[in-house]
Amino acid sequence: MAKDILSEAPEFDYIEKAPVIDAKEFQKVVESRRSVRIFDGKPIPEKVMNICLENALLAPNSSNLQPWGFYQVMTPEKKAAMIKACLDQVAAKTASEIIVVIARTSTWKDHAAEMLRIFSKASYVPEAAKSYYKKIVPFVYGMGPFGIFGPMKRILFFFRGLSVPIIREPVSSSHVRQWAIKTAALGAQNLMLSLRAYGYDSCPMEGYDSKRIKKILELPKDAVVVMVIAAGKRGKGGIYGERIRFDSVRFIKKV
């Protein structure tokens, strides 16, 4: 029988050493990333923008199904329309670049097939990994016609879960959305930190008209707008004040 891909370690001889990193430089990135709402208007070099976008794709993602998308708005017409769709927010109006982060709820099918294609060319892939993309992924993320598999899975998980630990989600298309949004957000954070590391700033926006954005960018039907990122170099008065965070004991629990 094939080893369980989750609970038993397959035998790979791959080694990837961790580089030595100056954590102080990273700490500066995290601490100096602020939501900047007024940009100075200077462009972000294309090369920098491309590095930051590629870095977004290096974030971890669910089962490597990569359910994300990053749209850099290039044309003046689309930029003008995007500013309106972002309710004329100052950050959008003054941004050098506008990037729309989307989550994809149905690309997992193609991407699971793509993983199997890649596996078929690899020198060694455990059977369990192939079976994961062939059988488990469609079972977990598939909701069937009109979503009927969702409630069925919910019942199955409920009864099976009485005796053993079992996954509980996704059992609805809303859960699939949550799943894809989560991964897209991980990529978005890589993007924003990357901008900071290379000397630029960002403002993630949620105040927008997602319906209009889908139209402007002709987004695929299964796309969910996760956030719109305004980017550029911080301008005068662009950070509205010191960072406010409530006491961390509210959020960090040692249990």
Place this chain on the structure above:
Amino acid sequence: MAKDILSEAPEFDYIEKAPVIDAKEFQKVVESRRSVRIFDGKPIPEKVMNICLENALLAPNSSNLQPWGFYQVMTPEKKAAMIKACLDQVAAKTASEIIVVIARTSTWKDHAAEMLRIFSKASYVPEAAKSYYKKIVPFVYGMGPFGIFGPMKRILFFFRGLSVPIIREPVSSSHVRQWAIKTAALGAQNLMLSLRAYGYDSCPMEGYDSKRIKKILELPKDAVVVMVIAAGKRGKGGIYGERIRFDSVRFIKKV
């Protein structure tokens, strides 16, 4: 009339200069962050763990409503239970630390009130910002008893949206969950990159029994388990192979 807090820049005299950063060090963090599934068992120093957790809270978040939580599992009993709840995944079994990232869907009320308390002590806060937390936040995130405001808002946004751009979400409790999950994921990515910067590794896991985790950690009722992060130092064979990403033209669009 108060200026619109979104579309007009308030006049602050706050200045926060960006530090000079060695982007190469950051690039190493992003590139060397891999999902590590076997850890070497050595502990993560408490000081490092605390810096990484605090860094999570420096991620951007929706309207500063901070709808996130990070539970570090400390006791051997809870750790053992968590491993089972994570379906005995190798990453959980070998992890030095297990951190559960949660999203909170109802803390926004308290947190909006907290923002107003902080504002009341500040030397200058524009009226529009106060009004934002007093009126707009409850309108946007409140779904009313049994969620009845959701469909009402959906209809309102639909008709209003015919003539002007308008926000479309959240108009359901599921949208509120998506909203909170998004912010929690931004924090999670800060946490994972921080671990890497300080010489440690992580594996974000989604294969878990969220119902059992809620019980084990006695999570608040409104909590959604976003991901479980196994952390430690990479062990032999802990990275299963070279990173696989599909061609970036699938994900990065210049439009």
